[in-house]
Amino acid sequence: MSAEIEEPKQREIVQGVGLVQTEFRTLFSADSPLILESGERLGPITVAYETYGTLSPERNNAIFVCHALTGDAHLAGRHSADERKPGWWDGFVGPGLGLDTDKYFVICANVLGGCQGTTGPISINPETGRPYGLKFPFLTVGDMVSVHRELVRSLGIDKLLAIVGGSLGGMQTLQWAAAYPESIHSVICLAAAAKLSAQGIAFNAVGRRAITVDPDFHDGDYYSADGPKKYGEEGPRTGLALARMVAHITYLSDVSIESKFGRKLQHSDQFAYELQRDTEFQVESYLHYQGKRFIERFDANSYLYLTRAMDYFDLAARYGSLETALGRTEARFLVTSYDTDWLFPSSQSREIVAALVKTSRHVTYLELQSVYGHDSFLIEIQQLEELVKPFLSETLRHATKH
Amino acid sequence: MSEALGSPLLGFRATFNIMPTKRYCYTDPEAALIDRLIMDQCRPGQRVLDLGCGDGRLLGRLRDELHCTIQGIELNHKHVVEAIGKGVPVLQGDLDAGLQEIPDGSFDVAVLSQTLQQVLHPKELLIQMLRVAKQALVVVPNFGHWRVRVQLLLHGRAPVTNSLPYDWYNTPNLHLLSILDFRDLINRMHLRIVREFPIIRGKPVSRAWAANVRADSALFVLEHLPN
Numbered sequence: 001m002s003a004e005i006e007e008p009k010q011r012e013i014v015q016g017v018g019l020v021q022t023e024f025r026t027l028f029s030a031d032s033p034l035i036l037e038s039g040e041r042l043g044p045i046t047v048a049y050e051t052y053g054t055l056s057p058e059r060n061n062a063i064f065v066c067h068a069l070t071g072d073a074h075l076a077g078r079h080s081a082d083e084r085k086p087g088w089w090d091g092f093v094g095p096g097l098g099l100d101t102d103k104y105f106v107i108c109a110n111v112l113g114g115c116q117g118t119t120g121p122i123s124i125n126p127e128t129g130r131p132y133g134l135k136f137p138f139l140t141v142g143d144m145v146s147v148h149r150e151l152v153r154s155l156g157i158d159k160l161l162a163i164v165g166g167s168l169g170g171m172q173t174l175q176w177a178a179a180y181p182e183s184i185h186s187v188i189c190l191a192a193a194a195k196l197s198a199q200g201i202a203f204n205a206v207g208r209r210a211i212t213v214d215p216d217f218h219d220g221d222y223y224s225a226d227g228p229k230k231y232g233e234e235g236p237r238t239g240l241a242l243a244r245m246v247a248h249i250t251y252l253s254d255v256s257i258e259s260k261f262g263r264k265l266q267h268s269d270q271f272a273y274e275l276q277r278d279t280e281f282q283v284e285s286y287l288h289y290q291g292k293r294f295i296e297r298f299d300a301n302s303y304l305y306l307t308r309a310m311d312y313f314d315l316a317a318r319y320g321s322l323e324t325a326l327g328r329t330e331a332r333f334l335v336t337s338y339d340t341d342w343l344f345p346s347s348q349s350r351e352i353v354a355a356l357v358k359t360s361r362h363v364t365y366l367e368l369q370s371v372y373g374h375d376s377f378l379i380e381i382q383q384l385e386e387l388v389k390p391f392l393s394e395t396l397r398h399a400t401k402h
Numbered sequence: 403m404s405e406a407l408g409s410p411l412l413g414f415r416a417t418f419n420i421m422p423t424k425r426y427c428y429t430d431p432e433a434a435l436i437d438r439l440i441m442d443q444c445r446p447g448q449r450v451l452d453l454g455c456g457d458g459r460l461l462g463r464l465r466d467e468l469h470c471t472i473q474g475i476e477l478n479h480k481h482v483v484e485a486i487g488k489g490v491p492v493l494q495g496d497l498d499a500g501l502q503e504i505p506d507g508s509f510d511v512a513v514l515s516q517t518l519q520q521v522l523h524p525k526e527l528l529i530q531m532l533r534v535a536k537q538a539l540v541v542v543p544n545f546g547h548w549r550v551r552v553q554l555l556l557h558g559r560a561p562v563t564n565s566l567p568y569d570w571y572n573t574p575n576l577h578l579l580s581i582l583d584f585r586d587l588i589n590r591m592h593l594r595i596v597r598e599f600p601i602i603r604g605k606p607v608s609r610a611w612a613a614n615v616r617a618d619s620a621l622f623v624l625e626h627l628p629n
Contacts, residue, residue, distance in 0.1 A: 332491070350503050353493065358505040360449055360471045364486055365503070366479075366494040390487035398489060 016086070017052045017094045017101055020077035022117055024048055027150045030126070034146060040137035047151050048073045048117025049109035052093060053101035055157070060399060062157045063099055063392075064148065065089070065108040066165030066172035069247075069306055070298055072116035075108035076101075091381045098385035104161065104392070109151055111144040111172075113305040115231075118147075121220065121301035122228050131228055133301055134220035141168070141313045145175045149183065159183055161396060164388075166190035166377035167344065168306070171313050174326065174352065178319055181329035186395040188334045188388060190377040191341050193348035194322055194355075195314035200343060203250050204307040207243030211300045214239030220301050232296040240300040241291030248290045253340035253373030261286065322351065327359030332398070334391045335365045336384070338376040364391065432604035436541060436621075437463065439599060439606040440513055443539055443623055444468055448510040451535060453497055453527075454517040457481050458490030465490070473509070475501070498522045501530045509535035516619070518542050520574045525587065528624070532593065538624040541601075546580025546614040581614045588624060597623040 026044045028034045033043030050073045055062060065075055067088070076093040078086050092098040099106050110118035113136065121136040128135075152160060163184050165173045170192020177187050196204075214236030216222060222235035249257075261283040265271070272280060279285040319325035333356055337349035346367045356363040368383055370376035377384065437460045444450055446468045452461050455474030458481075464470040474492035476482050485492040493503055497514075498521050512535035518524045519542065531538040545561070553561040560570045568575065579587075581600070588595055600610040600617035610616055 334486075353503045354505055357473060357493075357503060357508050360508070362491045363473075364482075364491050364493070366482060386483055387486060390483065394487065394489035 016090070017077035019079070019081070020050055020052065020074075020087070021079060022048050022050055022073055024117060025151060025154060027147065027154060034143070034150075036137055036143045037140045038138045042119070042137055045112065045119045045147055046117070046123070047109050047112075047119075047147060049107060049151060050075060050087075051155075052076055052106040053104055055105040055155075058400075059157050060159070060161060061103065061396065062105045062107060062152070062155075062160050063162045063164060064152055064160050064176075065093070065099070065106060066145075066148070066163065066169035066176075067108060067111065068165070068167040068169045069310065070294070070303075071169070072114065073108050073110045073118075074116075075106065089378065089381075092384065098381060098388045099164070099392075100389070103396075107152065107155070109148055111306065112147045113139045113144070113302060113309065115299035115302040116297075120299070121305060122223070122299045131223045133223065134304075136301070136305065138308070139305060140309050141171050141175050142179060142318070144309065145172050145179055148172075149176070149180055152183075159185060161399060162186040162188055162392060164188040164190075165192070167192060167374065168310050170344075171196075171310070174315055175313075177329045177331055177333075178315055178325040181331070184329065184331045185399045186332040186334070186391070187329075188391070189349075189352065190336050190384070191338055191344050191349075191374055192352075193344050194316060194325070194352050195348075196310050197345075197348065200250075201311045203246060203343075204311055206246050208304055208307060210242035210246070211236050211239035211304060214300075217300070220304070222300070228299075230296075231298060236300050237295050240295045240298065240303060241288075243300075243303060244294035244298075245287040245291045248287060250343045251373060251375045253342070253371060255340055255371045256373060257283065259371070322355035323359050326352070326355050326361065329361070332362040332391075332395055333364065334387065335363060336377070336387070337365075337367050338370050338373065338380075339367055340371055341374045341376060343374040435604055435606065436515065436601065439601075439621055440515065440539055440541075441468065443537075443597070443621075444470060444511055446470070449473075449508065449535075451475070451504065451509040451512045453501075453512060453514045453531070455481075455485060455490070455492060458485030458488045458492060460513070460515075461485075461490045462488045497527055500526070501534055504530075504534040506533055507536070511535055511537045511539060513539045515539075515541040516543065519577045519579060522576065524577055525591065528587075528591065528593070532624065532626055536625065537596070539621060540624060541619055541621045542579060542581075542584050543575075543619045544581045544600075544614065544617045545578045546582060547618055548615045551615075581617060581620050584620075584622065588622070592627055594625045594627045595622055596625050597621075 025047050027047060028043030028045050030043055033041035035041055071088050074087040076087040076090045093106055095102045110116040112118055113120045115122050121132045125132045125135055163173045163176045170189040173187045173189045174194055176184055217236040224234060264282045266279045266282050266285045315325045316322045335349050335353055337346040353363055353365045370380045372379045449471040450464050452474045455461055455476050458474050461472040461474050465472045474485055474490055475495050476492050477496050482492050482494045512531040518540055521527050550561045599606040599621040600613035601619045602617050
């Protein structure tokens with residue numbers, strides 16, 4: 001009992017990586033560009049990344065975290081003491097936490113095509129001196145991973161202890177295993193799939209359409225003449241907010257949305273009988289708020305590119321079969337899904353697991369219970385920590401044995 | 403009385419009075435003997451699936467000593483975490499769900515130790531085991547043991563034994579079977595018993611007279627009949 005009371009206090013003390021900063025590295029060049037899956041060439045590419053903990057002299061304790069659709073390199077800690085919120089996986093990454101920065105060197109980088117420091121549609125096209133907009137080349141999950149692989153190499157790391165990610169980040173972990181089978185000792189793939197389902201594509205399509213029909217979209221060329229303004233100040237704001245509202249619903253579960261909001265009204269105990277009022281129910285107000293916050297930190301063109309990359313992702317189609325894609329790596333896999341996740345349902349994780357079992361890979365799989373739907377991997381941090389800690393210790397022990 | 407009659411393996415609901423029920427389990431040395439017996443049926447380098455693998459103890463030994471490729475399935479969350487801590491790959495799942503993640507013929511051997519009587523559909527599980535593996539190793543409790551018979555005969559009470567250390571109303575053991583019953587099922591399923599080891603007082607023997615009366619449990623090695 002006393003242990004239960006004391007534990008949260010202890011966690012508070014140990015928690016947190018403190019102040020961190022985003023770093024930048026330029027990879028590839030005009031002379032030796034990255035050849036994208038589409039065949040197009042891109043270079044130089046700037047990558048924004050953050051690191052936590054210390055790389056061991058043997059360089060065998062590095063963990064790379066792949067962020068989800070709208071995440072960024074800011075995994076944990078704060079950029080300044082007055083930053084409103086810490087990094088997106090703060091409770092999971094830090095001294096003594098799930099990804100223990102006392103033991104491991106943790107890296108997270110913004111994806112190619114993103115809008116948080118890594119080269120993307122908002123970056124300046126060297127050929128025109130203007131932001132790329134829709135002139136940015138088409139990109140895939142494979143391209144994102146190629147860039148991150150190059151970043152990891154440039155940091156002097158040949159083989160990662162683990163590649164970790166949820167959702168689109170989980171798709172990237174699978175792509176790492178398929179494309180660079182010898183570059184990883186383990187894969188931690190959370191709430192993900194080896195291909196996006198028709199339902200997932202459908203929701204992405206609605207989001208993209210909301211952006212492209214917005215009168216302020218201007219075929220993606222909505223940046224002001226003297227360079228892009230702050231997010232939320234130009235471009236298809238209504239469309240992007242709408243896209244986020246739709247997507248946000250898919251990240252929740254019927255249980256969580258029901259218990260959080262139910263049918264509660266926002267302003268009164270009684271209906272207003274007024275159609276023009278756009279926030280009668282609390283859940284409406286919540287979604288509007290999510291949309292509003294999102295446009296303050298995201299670029300609409302990036303949203304188009306990244307959701308399309310996600311749509312295209314289909315490991316079995318790309319490699320002939322899932323067994324071929326995943327059967328070449330000696331990496332150990334930890335796969336989890338969540339029972340209330342309807343965007344990336346457990347059946348999709350089971351497909352990954354079946355392919356791994358068939359090819360006699362080392363795989364551990366759990367369907368975890370949570371009310372939080374697809375977002376569970378971001379929220380149920382202690383549940384994850386309980387699995388990830390022994391998994392990583394064993395992987396490290398196994399990796400250093402050979 | 404229970405002390406006098408109870409074997410190391412078979413606890414005994416002693417009297418007509420309601421006595422505290424003995425909750426026997428295999429002691430560690432006995433479990434280790436059964437693990438040893440199962441390991442003796444496996445060849446080095448085989449692919450082994452353990453259904454209800456617990457904390458992964460047996461699989462860990464198969465990996466370390468016989469260099470087997472291993473996979474466990476376990477429902478209990480605590481055990482799954484323990485297995486991860488041993489570096490044993492494990493799928494959390496219910497055996498009654500039908501081994502859905504396991505493709506046909508993925509394993510050489512599927513092990514099911516002291517669990518068949520606890521699943522809803524034992525026959526279906528045996529079919530599944532021989533779908534995913536060439537050989538099935540099954541340890542079943544023997545409720546034909548003479549002490550169980552005596553217990554029922556003399557006291558008229560449902561037996562509480564090691565293999566069945568629970569009261570009838572609160573037990574994971576859904577099916578009571580004897581060695582003869584099991585052989586009969588295998589016969590009806592048109593499967594082949596490759597080997598059979600009665601386990602008497604915790605010790606496996608290669609052959610025993612009146613095994614259905616004397617054995618606490620038995621290990622069966624099963625295969626499909628050759629076509």
